[in-house]
Amino acid sequence: MFLLADCNNFFASCEMVFNPKLEQKPLVILSNNDGMIIARSPKAKALGVQMGDPAYLYKNRADIIMLSANFVLYSDMSQRVMQTLAKFSPDIEIYSIDEAFLELEDRADLDGFCKEIRQTVKQWTGIPVSIGAAPTKTLAKLASEWAKKAGGVFVFRNNEIEERLAQTELKEVWGIGEGLSDRLKRKGIYTALQLIQADDVWIQKQLGVTGFRTVLELRGTPVFELSEEPEKKKSIVCSRSFGQKVTELSLLEEAVASFAARAAEKLRDQMSLTSFLSVFTESGSCHVHIPNATSYTPELITLAKEGVRRLFRQGAEYRKAGVMLGDFTEDRQGDFLTPAKSDKGEAMKVMDAINARYDRPKVQFAAEGIKRPWKSRRSNCSPKFTTSWNELVKV
DNA sequence: TCTGGGGTCCTAGGACCC
């Protein structure tokens, strides 16, 4: 059986753990730059606040608490939840910041086991989770949604498929988004049950092979396996909206240098080298092939700055920019002109180690800027309760 | 007059996920 453990209102729940007064209030968490709503507490949902709503819609609502996103806190809390879940099965796939699949043998008391998991996560971390259990990952995803209305746990076996799927709308299904859902509706398919009863060839034609796999899973045939090892990324992006419009080239250079440095950190973290860099703004992009694959921040900063100089137009107002890395390798293909050995890698290791160890100020490159007027707005952010000695929760 | 059959790689765009 596959279990999907899904944290309820995850970002809002993280805030409530350290500030229980928030439990009584409509609470929303804002995206970077405080632009839009990316998480809502139950009370905020009850008021009709939608995911993705722009923040300004609620600016004058004194009853709604709005917090800037505190991703440092959320990812630390996520790790605690995942470590707790891993105690219950060695076969665990961390699917996203707030979801994990577990795979285990079916058992008569599976319902009780799921309740125990839920209880333990709540007690050890403070985070409420919903758990769905089913013979396939796609059905487990559905079950976890039903769990939210069934006391937190829902165990789902093959003999209930028809009955349940008859009441399941297409867009609730993992892998079927709004586009495909609308397309199928126009063909007269409204429920998941109608979909799994359709003709195989027809389904493949409408949904492609990915959609067909989803249908097999809905029928109770496992297709998607648990992937326990996090795959290495094939591309890495770092992009941000600016806190204020940027019109000066020097500031735009600072920003992309800083994005390149963050992307390079992620690249070294998965021990890859990149041979492709792209710089982009709202109005265009500039791609560079890198002959000697690298993860050395200064080289990437240089390329990013060159790229943005080519994109820059005097008089234009820039609201966001980003850097993307791609075409990764693990080994450098040497050439006669590049020294085989250098201390570049060691320098990056030391820098990464210092930055991992200390909260702030971080070691950074001068090119990333000091004052950074382009930084995203984060006007109402909670402390880093669990990761900064200066911001520990006070009791 | 009549003209095959089998591949690969790359890219852009679309769809989806959190």
Added chain:
DNA sequence: TCTGGGGTCCTAGGACCC
């Protein structure tokens, strides 16, 4: 006036190979 930041996979079509 104000609206994030990441990722993945698949497909079709073009270009090319023998």
